[in-house]
Amino acid sequence: MFKRAVSVCSELKATRSFHKALQLNQEFENPISRTLRILTDDIRNKKKEILRDEYTPSLSRGFPRQADVVIIGGGAIGSSIAYWLKEKTSLEGISVVVLEKDPTYKSCSTALSVGGLRQQFSLPENIQMSLYGAEFLRTLKKRFGPTADVNFHPHGYLLLASQNGASQLVDNSKIQKELGAVNILLSKENLKERFPYLDVSDVELGCLGLEKEGWFDPWSLLSLLKKGATQLGAQYIHGEAVDFTFHEQTDIIVEGVETGNYQATNELVVKLPNEDECRTLEFSICIIAAGCESREIAQQAKIGVGEGMLSVPLPIERRKRYVYSFNCQQNAPSINTPMVIDYSGMYFRRDGLGGSFIAGMSPELDDEPPTNNLDVDFSYFDDKIWPVLSKRVPAFEAIKVTNGWSGFYEYNTYDMNGIIGPHPYYSSIYIASGFSGHGIQQAPAVGRAIAELILDGRFMTIDLTRLGFDRLIVDQPALESEII
Template identity: 45%
Template structure:
């Protein structure tokens, strides 16, 4: 914790600096040449430009948050181009996520990012409102997480609770008896203790958050382009051009990003000063085009970006006699979760595969209904007896940008490419961390360092130095 910096401004003003665009009148902004496209649903995204100062690869919630903060913080004349191959977001992880936010982590950086993002989301109408449009409503349900622990794992949850509260999270630690008193609908058998979030936890609509970031970023001048990144053109960095914080100036610089137009063989080279990879589950494929993971230790390209897609199922059920408004996002002892969806007796449920099961095939978005019957329903019916009478209504599958090494975010520069930044590998935490990460990437570019939250430990270099960042989860 000693290396982690928390500024007094953290919970007072997530966006610290008024940008050039903010200082201009509405009429002047509407005529500003930086505003290439009309903000809207993004389906009519423009062609990529021949030049953009910063190219953001991926226009989901992470890429759109980065684009928003870049344009908010940018000096006049700094152009931002966002390249996204699926502007409908039909297969995007952002749109298919559950949309939860919590501070119940054991890594301080994750706790801080979640606290920052919670403050941003609570004030989203102030930050992401676009001119005369209706203020964005992401349907934030302020209901805490309830994480349960068995006698064997109670000490881990208690240690996590101590850290979380020390860093500013508002939680309550409940004994097995206290759980039953607070939540009469629960079966507390096998539960030693539970941690319940009192503030800044809950869930929201991830699709609406993605669109809100996108529309605001476009209104500030970010250009969204539909296309697929298929390669890069790079220049060698001279050995004598040492860059502070890098390995004596070794490596290359990205000169341009090659974007193939949809339904066409045409490829446009977008010359740029910087590129930010926010491609989610496919970030590993993008960076492999730069030779990352295919070189040697001497050129800092021997370690691949450890990000790949992992498929997760989400099930929507109906139980008219189930718990009501006092039902939080409950995390059972085995990691199976459930939360309320609206007020009509509907619930969202799911889980990661159990240790003895293989990961699902990521070539499609098909749903495994047997997984629900064999794993999800029995677990939750035991913990919440009313769920014995639930009925499965629908289901969907989505992808995580899964960090295969330590399951935590990868944020910051790549050591072999001084003008390449990464914001990926969130392993299911990307939706809730997106505001904090957007601010962090913007600070790295414009300030040359992390300002709000010190995320240096989350950089790619940890895979080279073997200083991994792991969560002490209780399941």
């Protein structure tokens, strides 16, 4: 691509000197020369436009005809990938286009997230990604300048286990510590002492994160990643990916596909706002990072609707999750209250000062709320959350819900973990989605991992091989015991 720019530049120089010669003779210009001059001007302007479109790092650039990497979805995951691809290659490197259908981000998961960061997982990959998430937040100012801030509250997570879950908590804590997390196990007595506002009569064990855990503002992280990516030359386009185009590639042999029948894709069909006709965008690599809409986009690439390897769908569904705000004025848990995760799945944490808190809980599988809107069902709080919440914290018995919101998890129904890496059928399509409630904290690590795969050809820092699409084909789920 860079070579092409150089050759276009030298052509431009040639047309410029031709044009200059014509200008000197303008007084005696004959009609043929005049036509030639106008044509040359047009060609020169068009070439300038092409160069500007492809190489000027600005949002106001026109629609590009091609890009080395196209990312579908400009949420935290897509923007982190864009940031890392450009960070690792700088301005002279590959061209990166991020396609985002809603630049207001009003209903994307990132903007509606609770922003929790914990290492209290069971799967080593999740622990490592979240450790890196904490490291990334710690070094934000180095990357994005002295004003960079995501308002991180380092109050830790407190996971509570009943008798049934206690041994899992012990096992998890061990592996977390081996990988560099810092936490302590707390007996019922220890819990009572440290957190007198908790009723732990039915709790067997707790695990408290002492470092690198807490919560932050997801919107600020998205803004920084997006700004960082743009400044390094990534181009954000307001448009919707609506289809892929395919072509036969006879020289590729893929298991389960008759020789000569392989269908490759290197072109995306894009619908721009206020345009009736769709545009096409050529790519070397296209990354599906479209949150809870990733499955539909994968289907456009025949993933889940084809034969052989393409018969396996991307198992990502939209799942609605409610978050409720409430206020507690009397005997409110102290200012350094951690994010408390009850063994029932209910969680609560402080939300600023003045006795403000938020709480939520994932519904039972057979009780999932409708996903065609983002309405909040306040009776869910009264019926399901409040009984657990007020039992766990007696001071919450008298609280009133003040507000609430809902957002969609990009829920991986197969094993509730991110699907990260290339699709085994296509060398040109990568997936980074399905994080099922723990994607915001993993965004920095996922962006870096995808950039490594593309630029270095393998994972260089955290080995995420087990989280690839292949696990769906060979049926080896990457199970995580601590899904919230």
